[in-house]
Amino acid sequence: MDIIDRRPNPHGKNIENRRRVLNRARDAVQRAARDAVASGKLREVGNGGAISIPSDALHEPSLHRVFSSGVRDVVLSGNKVFSPGDRLQRPPAGSGRGGAGPGEGGEEGGAEDNFRFVLTRDEFLDVFFDDLELPDLVKRQIATTDTMSVTRAGLSSDGSPSQLDLGRTMRHSMARRIGLRRPKPDLVAELEARITALEAHPAAEQSETLAALKAELVVALRRMNRVPWIDPVDLRYRRFSMTPTPSTxxxxxxxxxxxxxxxxxxxxxxxxxxxxxxxxxxxxxxxxxxxxxxxxxxxxxxxxxxxxxxxxxxxxxxxxxxxxxxxxxxxxxxxxxxxxxxxxxxxxxxxxxxxxxxxxxxxxxxxxxxxxxxxxxxxxxxxxxxxxxxxxxxxxxxxxxxxxxxxxxxxxxxxxxxxxxxxxxxxxxxx
Missing domain, CATH: 3.40.50.410 (von Willebrand factor, type A domain)
Known part of the structure; x- marks a missing residue:
């Protein structure tokens, strides 16, 4: 049995998970960045660095199994304490690792660990200035900048195979074949079938018809060889050019x-x-x-x-x-x-x-x-x-x-x- 993975992003799951985590933590990261400004670290703005946020900033709803009811079979690893048939007692509520138990060092109410994000300069500034803008930026005049962008620039008869426009190529191929009267494959197959039928039941009065069909088949095959299905003149490639991006x-x-x-x-x-x-x-x-x-x-x-x-x-x-x-x-x-x-x-x-x-x-x-x-x-x-x-x-x-x-x-x-x-x-x- 073959298993085919048709998920849209089967290999980049970590990238998508990181993006979701950053989106959930955005508000907390913004508060941490603004606290840095309030504490007198303004000259460090724009250098990037580490930002710590509380762990509860990343909490989200989740589904859990309820073990208080139902019947189920489980397989446990080998051990020296239990034997087949023993009944396992459920731990008291809150005594597991996931409960709100004592903190580190045995103290009650220990604080949860913080998450530490190491942000690049661009990430830090994107978060820091996320909701700021110069107000009322009206385009009074468009100026040519050094920033260039790739734009479509029509089609060309030569280019990279990766830029082949298949639809336009087939359209030109069909027009050329119709203009040059290239025989269709169905016509060739029909001539071959009629010739085969006449050769299977030869008759003197059909000799001229058989000779005419064979001559027509020869012409059709010669024309098909001379007029190919796809010719280099049919090829059309998408063309791109670098154009300056206007900005105010x-x-x-x-x-x-x-x-x-x-x-x-x-x-x-x-x-x-x-x-x-x-x-x-x-x-x-x-x-x-x-x-x-x-x-x-x-x-x-x-x-x-x-x-x-x-x-x-x-x-x-x-x-x-x-x-x-x-x-x-x-x-x-x-x-x-x-x-x-x-x-x-x-x-x-x-x-x-x-x-x-x-x-x-x-x-x-x-x-x-x-x-x-x-x-x-x-x-x-x-x-x-x-x-x-x-x-x-x-x-x-x-x-x-x-x-x-x-x-x-x-x-x-x-x-x-x-x-x-x-x-x-x-x-x-x-x-």
Whole structure:
């Protein structure tokens, strides 16, 4: 007896089981990754590593046998204790290994072991940023990227045997055979049968008919040999070509206050927010450009390393950063060709005369160009949180009339990821 395994995936069961386990554990892995951010391990985000989750996160319903009723025959391995016919006593409930017995070391209520996942960088970032997205990414202009994709490009008369289009090949073969009047096999078989019947019962008056049939059979066989069933001219192969994949162009402006009013703790919180934003953008979008602008009394565009690590002090003029952002935008990122996003971090301190100017720039110029503007304000730590700053109140009036401006406050490291998730959570299409 032959047994044929017709299951769709008989040899890759482990891959499918791993996928199911990861799907069940996704929520627990996400919580563990976000706890790492809250505990101050933000700089390790994106490097992958091990994530531990409770074992009960993988529990699922299952079917078990009930041994309290029914009659069954079993075969047990040999032993030195029992003899044929002995009755085995069922262990008390909960005393087996599967019960909730004592933990390790003989202590009651011992904790279950945790599951430890070792994730690659890509797996870690996929889980970490699973439900985040740049909101309202409108395709203003399609740009050619370096990413190439394989697309169908019609048929050709030569190619790899694996790309042979059998249907088109047989269609061309049939058309050629009909056009050249190739005899059908049924016609040849009919001629051979008639010749055999006449040769079995020869008659003088049928000699001419037999000779004509044999001549017709010779012509038919010669024509069949000259017009083959499949000719190289009939072959058609599927052809593929590499075409560039279009994608939208987007730019993210990162603005940060580095003035003297920003303490080292505040600067560290702002830098952690931008680090998280940077990792997110690098992971999610291949065609997103980043522009780093820091400001005190004067704003300047800097590179990534200077933005995150180079110290600076001085007064605060927020409008200088907005003016610099507009300058860079006009020179390199025209609004008709780019999707523009802005993220700004500040402690809210600003010169009194500059706040109205900053709000006017934001309301009258910047928000008309951008798809999204996220502003986070670094406030006091712990329970000591001061009232609304002048900059917060000014931005708040702008946010009330334009929903492209979103504002949040951050007071502690644990606030960074919830605020980040709130700002960049994936919006529904109907929202």
């Amino acid at each position: 162009r987007a730019v993210m402006f990162c603005l940060m206050d580095v003035s003297g009013s920003m303490t080292e703790r505040m600067k560290d919180l702002a830098k952690q927010f931008f680090l998280l934003l940077h990792v997110f953008l690098e992971r999610r979008y291949k065609r997103v450009e980043l522009v780093f602008i820091r400001h005190a009394e004067v704003a300047e565009e800097v590179d990534e390393d200077t933005f995150f690590h180079d110290p600076r002090t001085g007064g605060t003029v927020v409008s200088s950063a907005l003016v610099e952002m507009l300058r860079v935008q006009r020179e390199r990122h025209p609004a008709e060709s780019w999707n523009i996003y802005v993220a700004q971090a500040s402690d809210g301190d600003n010169s009194g005369a500059d706040t109205p100017k900053s709000c006017a720039l934001l309301r009258d110029q910047i928000l008309k160009l951008v798809q999204y503007y996220a502003y986070i304000e670094i406030v006091g730590s712990g329970a000591v949180i001061r009232g609304e700053t002048d900059l917060w109140r000014g931005y708040k009036t702008v946010a009330e009339i334009d929903d492209r401006l979103t504002m949040r406050q951050v007071a502690d490291k644990r606030d960074i990821f919830p605020v980040f998730r709130d700002l960049f959570a994936r919006r529904s299409e109907t929202a």
